[in-house]
Amino acid sequence: MDYDQYFSVAVDALRRERRYRTFAEIERKADRFPRATWHSPGGPRDIVVWCSNDYLGMGCHPVVIEAMRESVSKRGAGAGGTRNISGNSHEIVQLERELADLHGKDAGLVFTSGYISNETGISTIVKLIPDCVVISDELNHNSMIEGVRRGGRQKAIFRHNDLAHLEELLQAAGDRPKLLVFESVYSMDGDIAPIAAICDLAERYGAMTYLDEVHAVGMYGPRGGGVAERDGVMHRVDVIEGTLGKAFGVVGGYLTGKRVVMDAVRSYAPGFIFTTALPPAVAAAATASIRHLKNSQAERDGQRAQVAKVKAALAAAGLPQMETPTHIIPLMVGDAKACKAASDVLLAEHGIYIQPINYPTVPRGTERLRITATPHHDDKLIAQLAEALNDVWSRLDLPRVNTTVAERPLRAMAGAAPIPLPIAGG
């Protein structure tokens, strides 16, 4: 039997729809972030990365790098086992305490990724609540959707950030137990959930709340606890999920919540039980990063300043950015082929790397370039970005916008100034 045909057909379908993905091979430079080497088909080339989720450059911070190096030397490269069988390192226990403290919860639980923390976390929680209805925002991340699906309970999807629709669904669920699953910052649109109002509804209708803060931890709130911390509602959310792989700059995911909830997930979640623990060095690096961002505002201030400048520069050029209240800057293209072409020209001719975002990550017809500015994207890099985008938009004849709306972000940058931050040497 010819099995290859099945896989060829699947890959060819993607090519026909022009959403076959080519991964750019990137060599990061810890001492020159966000600059990197692109291993292009024609050989290595210097580029600037404008689409990293290392939002604050903490992956290149000397405190994080040194913590990881020291731990590798002392503890070795890996954990050596699952959490239950010899892999429960001192470092991962410390990390879980740090995370519980960050979110003001009893306990934390670390997973190999944010993906698996959502998938096995949500599915395990709802399986432990008989007759539970899961009420879920329609734009929740794939990992949450998979978690809900695997939980096997009845689900109800509310329109994105729509409180009236959410209330309808909560009412409809009546006296049954309910898990309300949502995000704070939605990563592709860059908008923010009304967490306080959602908590009001959850309390009124007796729902347990599960909040994904992966695109917010480290960056929002006075200690980097996320949007819920910033809004003063962290204590009203039952379970807060986060990642160690974005603003904290390392890898891994986690849950925080009441001790009994974490203990139950720890004891029942297959994606937690049957997998090798993260290396002690990864845990040590993440702990160093979290501790640093609990106390330092420089990275958050610097990011906000540079994000505002990028938004202003794109607005001035009449480029069709989606207005967002966050650090995420989506630049709408609306066509898979054009989006890929824009990205290709930016990389090949301007040395600017912004990966095209196509279906299934975003809906068809909303293909975009998703720009992320860190505190390390200085004013000169921002000017180069705006110039390059302007050139690409003209050459490919991509749609521009009325700049009146888009100019709004300019006001956000009043008084903000870039702050020099340390970058580790080689």
Add this chain to the structure above:
Amino acid sequence: MDYDQYFSVAVDALRRERRYRTFAEIERKADRFPRATWHSPGGPRDIVVWCSNDYLGMGCHPVVIEAMRESVSKRGAGAGGTRNISGNSHEIVQLERELADLHGKDAGLVFTSGYISNETGISTIVKLIPDCVVISDELNHNSMIEGVRRGGRQKAIFRHNDLAHLEELLQAAGDRPKLLVFESVYSMDGDIAPIAAICDLAERYGAMTYLDEVHAVGMYGPRGGGVAERDGVMHRVDVIEGTLGKAFGVVGGYLTGKRVVMDAVRSYAPGFIFTTALPPAVAAAATASIRHLKNSQAERDGQRAQVAKVKAALAAAGLPQMETPTHIIPLMVGDAKACKAASDVLLAEHGIYIQPINYPTVPRGTERLRITATPHHDDKLIAQLAEALNDVWSRLDLPRVNTTVAERPLRAMAGAAPIPLPIAGG
């Protein structure tokens, strides 16, 4: 609504069944492996770890540690994004080439864990094959079971390593496409699948084959390609799955196979697409480990020698080990409470750490201590282990066995001698 009750009930059920898990907090010592510090309730204590899956001690090998340290310095602590969005590091591309070469395949694909490689790999493969029947060994790992389940296809489970039963199921599936899913080394019983005979059947009945070698890679075959390499049948298996977190000493999982299959999984698997890539430093460390074990026999020879000595020592003491043809040495207890008690006394009084293995990792009534000897467990440590186990078996009045059968492993150690191996300094 009181949600805590649901989680309390779940945790209490485990306590009642005496399978509530307490994780021992372990601080590894890279320069003294397999010695470690146990953070006991009464304070830090020196122990010897006898249950690590860092089977060859590669997590503490200077080549691996130095590769990881160097990469952290140069590339930073994390990948900064998914594989598609800025996280496709030069290091992870190199690692995938190394893995493809290791297994003699076109291409490799790296995942955040072995768990997720099985779960999202198997489910994606079977979803891409319309009308596929999945034929699966009954003792397959939880991650494979979850992958089969999520694939949503009809499944047929054959009795463990039972070729006659497997053939029945293959016949029964008729002309439909079939994915045959199995392991080489089964981790809790330590036995080995008849891979060549399984391939014979797969070829006769036109099944695609998927082999999990997580407990074999690095340790079996002249280059550490696993049991399929050792048996000369690697080329007959369609997809080989492995881990970077056991004998290779780091963390992460992978698939290898034909380019078109890897490309399809890369393009369709949610657990691959929507997750942050492993850090470049993890990839660099894994590559260093794989390359070392492709060329060096010292670790494999040393492990075989020390495993044979442990088996002989246990046999001499009349301890009820399950005879295995592998490096895994299960010591049967058969009762959850007694198994936990044995483990507790070993740790508290002898400084020997062997985690009890209870349900659901093994069936009820087959609770066991699972001992893993590395090349670094020297003869003195082995003697101490045997003495401690003997003491615990006497004190807890645990069942012993007729030693006739158990003595067999003695023959396997003829001519084997321990080889001193490098361990990294601090």
